[in-house]
Amino acid sequence: MGNTDLTGLVGAAIGPGLDRAPTGISGLDQITGGGLPRGRLTLIAGSAGAGKTLLGLEFLVAGARDYGEPGVLLTFEESAAKVADNVRSLGFDLDGLQRDGLLAVLSFRVEPTEIVAAGEFDLEPLFLTLDDAIKRTGAKRVVLDTIEVLFGAFGADSIVRAELSRLARWLEDRGVTAIVTGERGDHSITRHGFEEYVSDCVIVLDHRVREEISTRRLRVVKYRGSAHGTNEYPFFISARGFVLLPITSLTLSYGASEERASTGIARLDHMLGGGIFRGSTVLVSGTAGTGKTSLGAHLADAACGRGERVLWVLFVESAAQVLRNMRSIGLDLRQWVDAGLLRIWPARPSSFGLETHLAMLVQLLDEVTPTVTVLDGIANFAHEASVAEVTSMVARQMDLLKVRGITTLATAHSHGDETSTLSISSMADTWLLLRNVESNGERNRLLFVLKSRGTAHSNQVREFVLTDHGAELVDVYAGAAGMLAGSARQAQQAAEREAQLRQADDLEHRRQELRRSISEHEAHFAAVQDQIAAERTELDRIGVRERHQAADTEADEVAMGKRRWADAIPSDGANR
Amino acid sequence: MTQPHATEGAPGADAGAGETWELCLYVTGRSPKCLRATENLRRVCEEHLAGRYRIEVVDLLENPRLAADDQILAVPTVIRKLPQPIRTIVGDLSDTDRVLVGLQLRPRRSAAK
Numbered sequence: 001m002g003n004t005d006l007t008g009l010v011g012a013a014i015g016p017g018l019d020r021a022p023t024g025i026s027g028l029d030q031i032t033g034g035g036l037p038r039g040r041l042t043l044i045a046g047s048a049g050a051g052k053t054l055l056g057l058e059f060l061v062a063g064a065r066d067y068g069e070p071g072v073l074l075t076f077e078e079s080a081a082k083v084a085d086n087v088r089s090l091g092f093d094l095d096g097l098q099r100d101g102l103l104a105v106l107s108f109r110v111e112p113t114e115i116v117a118a119g120e121f122d123l124e125p126l127f128l129t130l131d132d133a134i135k136r137t138g139a140k141r142v143v144l145d146t147i148e149v150l151f152g153a154f155g156a157d158s159i160v161r162a163e164l165s166r167l168a169r170w171l172e173d174r175g176v177t178a179i180v181t182g183e184r185g186d187h188s189i190t191r192h193g194f195e196e197y198v199s200d201c202v203i204v205l206d207h208r209v210r211e212e213i214s215t216r217r218l219r220v221v222k223y224r225g226s227a228h229g230t231n232e233y234p235f236f237i238s239a240r241g242f243v244l245l246p247i248t249s250l251t252l253s254y255g256a257s258e259e260r261a262s263t264g265i266a267r268l269d270h271m272l273g274g275g276i277f278r279g280s281t282v283l284v285s286g287t288a289g290t291g292k293t294s295l296g297a298h299l300a301d302a303a304c305g306r307g308e309r310v311l312w313v314l315f316v317e318s319a320a321q322v323l324r325n326m327r328s329i330g331l332d333l334r335q336w337v338d339a340g341l342l343r344i345w346p347a348r349p350s351s352f353g354l355e356t357h358l359a360m361l362v363q364l365l366d367e368v369t370p371t372v373t374v375l376d377g378i379a380n381f382a383h384e385a386s387v388a389e390v391t392s393m394v395a396r397q398m399d400l401l402k403v404r405g406i407t408t409l410a411t412a413h414s415h416g417d418e419t420s421t422l423s424i425s426s427m428a429d430t431w432l433l434l435r436n437v438e439s440n441g442e443r444n445r446l447l448f449v450l451k452s453r454g455t456a457h458s459n460q461v462r463e464f465v466l467t468d469h470g471a472e473l474v475d476v477y478a479g480a481a482g483m484l485a486g487s488a489r490q491a492q493q494a495a496e497r498e499a500q501l502r503q504a505d506d507l508e509h510r511r512q513e514l515r516r517s518i519s520e521h522e523a524h525f526a527a528v529q530d531q532i533a534a535e536r537t538e539l540d541r542i543g544v545r546e547r548h549q550a551a552d553t554e555a556d557e558v559a560m561g562k563r564r565w566a567d568a569i570p571s572d573g574a575n576r
Numbered sequence: 577m578t579q580p581h582a583t584e585g586a587p588g589a590d591a592g593a594g595e596t597w598e599l600c601l602y603v604t605g606r607s608p609k610c611l612r613a614t615e616n617l618r619r620v621c622e623e624h625l626a627g628r629y630r631i632e633v634v635d636l637l638e639n640p641r642l643a644a645d646d647q648i649l650a651v652p653t654v655i656r657k658l659p660q661p662i663r664t665i666v667g668d669l670s671d672t673d674r675v676l677v678g679l680q681l682r683p684r685r686s687a688a689k
Binding site: 106107108109110114115116117118119120121122123124125126128129131132150153154155156 | 636
């Protein structure tokens, strides 16, 4: 079976005491550490339509076909022919297995209304029938589906109870690995408490349908002598049967590739330290119109360019829309579709349930065998079911892809608060956030690398520009005015250039001014010095002249006295 | 419509009045339950159907596949093959009233308890 490739991944949780009989349902074999307890009895409880019968049949078919263990099916629900019809579409050839003597299908119809009880009885014919069938086929596996219908059939449930208890021991004495199915009860695991007789393994199947979307879960309630996953595991019924994906156990065992693949955007590769790791999961989240799909398109284009196959799962748009939109940014994806490298699957989640969706993905992965898968618009599931279910669903998808080593880019539409994207971000290895920044009447896109496991990545933000020749990353302006992108960035850059020019001008002006001022002051200084010199000269001249005058005056008086005959030189006052 | 249908009219007894009853008793060997059932069945038939009944005893130990073929899960089981319709009674037939009801040899009201 195609899903058995999961089996080798987990060898954990195997208790040494118990031998296991593999169910062939890889996920179930993982969580039980290899299968059902060999030679013991397992109870599978669930409501109608939960998948009990199918689980039992897969166990029998896998045993007969793959593990060399023939089986016996004893059904109380449907005719043997009807059972064969029901599972033929899953590829189970019950008729062929019966012809080959590897399987016996026996059916008993129980109609309580037709039976009158009159005294003591036992169910020995049931034992005889089983014994005969086991001997005839050499059966190692037995499935009884759904044996609880015997309650109420003969009017004496105490006898039925005792007989079923005896049957449980009888089966174990025969050394066959047996499954009994039981209807889910309101207050107990099964309606009639069959779990009392089953000491080794009890599995409960649950099938919830909400808003026409079904979700199935499996839980191992009891598994004696060994550790087992106690979680509820989502499962679905694919075209090949039961598919159970035990998320928690798988996560531990992914191979981790060291090889990197280009995102198709050179600068993004650079930001991520050389591309994304092969087999890793990239989550791209952002509000509407931030360019999430374009990132996916680049990754797909790059992969196809290398000759690899790509599966593109579209949850929102049609294939034609995407091809057209991507052509507008210069990516010709149609050539890859034509070349058979790119497969686009438009899968509106509203047209089928989450479970069916997963099943179809599994089939497509088998068919396309891609190295890269783009899940475009995963958060659109959120309209269809509860967030918890969607998260679980997306987790299963990512798991599935990761197990197969497929590089995955998932885009998720986020409503404003980009950090709350379905809480699946923890499952992604790389988380890119695209954000619209609105300013000056336009929107621009920014790209952040929020995380990238195992990679030294840039923590810088880049502007994400969609051109007619693809997406480009451009440095954003980060300055005093905050982060700017788009024309604001350009305007800011221009303004900055201008400011620089202006500043240069200013300085020159100032320099000239100062020069001028200095020369003025120098001239002034020279003039002042001249003045000082002139005044000093003047001062000297005054002194000289004073001395000359005094000498002149004395000479004049002497001459004048001589002329008046003065016998003595009289003083000025005495003469008057 | 106005008259209740006479279910107590012992239709079984009436229906089988003229013909031979064909009964099949399934057993597994000679277990005490099976021996008791054989004895009880013969006694009831002698009392109510003297001279016009036939009992076939099938031992499933001898042919286990008949269990699935004839849809027999419990033993002892009596199948009334004739007269039609087919009736099934399970048990060692120690509860005679229930046997009579099962074979429709007596009005149902006696078995109401």
